[in-house]
C-alpha cells in the first residue's frame with residue numbers, strides 16, 4: 340500500500356509538511372493517529388513561556404529576551420561534536436535566537452545537532468538547520484543533562500534531581516502539602532520559582548528566554564475579557580477555577596508575614612500564577628532512572644521545552660539512563676528539509692479544548708477534536724468511512740490512498756475527527772438504508788448549523804477581527820479568537836463532510 344501521513348496540514352505554523360512515512364512496507368495516509376515512536380515512552384509535555392524580568396523578585400512584566408538575527412553561533416572553544424553551529428540563512432524570515440542562548444547551555448553540556456532555535460509564529464520554535472535525506476533510523480538532535488533540569492518525583496516521597504531545595508527551606512513545606520494526584524503543577528511552579536531565585540542555578544540565565552506574562556498564551560494569565568472571547572463558557576469556567584486555585588494557593592502559602600526567603604520567590608499572586616502557567620505549559624512527565632530506581636517524574640527541561648506541538652510530530656524524546664540525559668530524536672521514516680520545524684506531540688489524542696486549557700493554543704483540523712450531539716440521529720460508520728477511504732481502528736484511522744488515483748485534498752484531520760465524533764451505528768448483519776442515512780445526515784447537519792447559529796459571531800467576523808487586531812492584542816486574546824475560529828471551521832467542515840457523504844453514499 341502506498342500513502343502518506345496527513346493531519347497536520349493545518350498545523351499552526353504551517354511549517355510541518357506532509358511527509359511520506361514508510362510504515363513497515365505499508366504506506367498509508369495516517370490521519371492524526373499515534374506516532375511511530377520506536378518504543379519510546381510516551382510523554383506528555385507541558386511547556387509554556389514567560390520570562391521573569393527580575394529573576395529575584397516578583398516582577399515579570401517585561402518581554403522575554405528577543406531573538407536577534409545573528410551570523411554563526413559561536414559556542415565555547417573546541418566545538419567539534421558539540422552544539423551544531425548554525426548559519427543564519429539570509430532567506431530565512433524567522434529570527435535566530437541570540438548566541439547567549441546557545442552559549443549558556445553549551446557550557447553546561449547541552450549538545451544540539453543540526454537544529455536552530457528561532458522566533459516563529461508560535462513563539463520560539465526549533466527548526467532544522469539542514470536537509471536530511473530520508474532517515475532509516477532515528478537521529479539524535481539534542482541532549483540535555485539532568486543537572487540543569489528541574490525535576491520532582493511524581494509521587495511521595497518527594498525527591499528532586501538535582502536537589503535544589505535546601506534543608507529547612509519553607510518551599511518544601513508547600514510542596515509537601517500538595518496532593519500527589521492533583522498538584523504536580525504547583526510543585527513544579529514552586530521549584531521553578533526556587534530555581535530562578537537560587538544563585539548560580541542555570542535557570543537564572545535560562546529564565547530570560549521564558550515568555551513573560553505579556554508574551555504568554557497561557558489562559559491562566561487571561562483577563563475576564565479574554566476568557567469571554569473563547570465563546571466557550573465551560574472552558575472559560577474551568578480556567579476561572581484554575582485561576583482561583585492559583586490565587587488561593589498563593590494566599591495560603593505566602594501570608595503577609597512570611598519569611599523573606601519565601602516571600603521573595605513570589606511577592607504577589609501574579610508571580611505565582613505566572614510560575615504555574617509556565618510549569619503547566621512547559622513540563623514533561625516521563626519515567627526517569629536515578630541509580631537503580633525508575634520513577635515517574637515531572638520535569639522542566641531547558642531547550643527541549645522550546646519544541647512546539649504538532650499532531651504529526653517530527654521528533655520524540657526519552658530519558659537516557661546511562662548518562663542521565665534527555666535525548667531528543669528525529670523519528671525515522673522522514674525526509675527533513677532545512678527550515679522544517681521540529682515538533683513534539685504534546686498530548687496524544689488531545690482535543691483543542693485540552694490544549695487551550697493547558698497550553699493556550701488550538702490547532703486547525705485537529706483529528707482528535709470532538710463535538711457533542713444531543714439528538715438521536717446516527718449514520719452508518721463503515722459507510723461513512725468508506726466514503727472517504729478511511730481505514731483502520733478508531734485510534735489509528737488512516738487514509739487508504741491506494742483505493743483512489745490520488746490523495747483527496749478534502750480529507751484532513753477534521754474528517755477523521757468527524758468519523759470519531761459523529762454519532763454512528765454499526766451492526767454487522769444489518770445493512771444500512773440509503774434514504775435513512777440521508778435523513779440522519781441532514782438532521783446532523785441541522786444540529787451542526789444550530790451550534791454555529793448559537794455563537795454570537797460568525798467565522799467570517801472572527802477571521803476579520805483576528806486579521807485586523809492581531810498586532811495590538813495579547814497572545815491570549817489571539818489564542819482565544821483562533822480557538823473559536825478552529826471550532827467553527829470544524830463544525831462547518833463536518834457539515835460539508837456530510838454533504839460529501841450523501842453524494843458518495845452507495846445505493
Ligand SMILES: C[S@@+](CC[C@H](N)C(=O)[O-])C[C@H]1O[C@@H](n2cnc3c(N)ncnc32)[C@H](O)[C@@H]1O
Nearest residue numbers: 351386387388461462463556645647648698700
Ligand atoms: C513548550 S512551549 C514551546 C516553546 C514556545 N513556543 C516558546 O516560545 O517558549 C509551549 C508553548 O508554545 C506555543 N505552542 C506550541 N505549539 C504550538 C502550536 N502548535 N500552535 C500554537 N502555539 C504553540 C504555546 O504558546 C505553548 O504554550
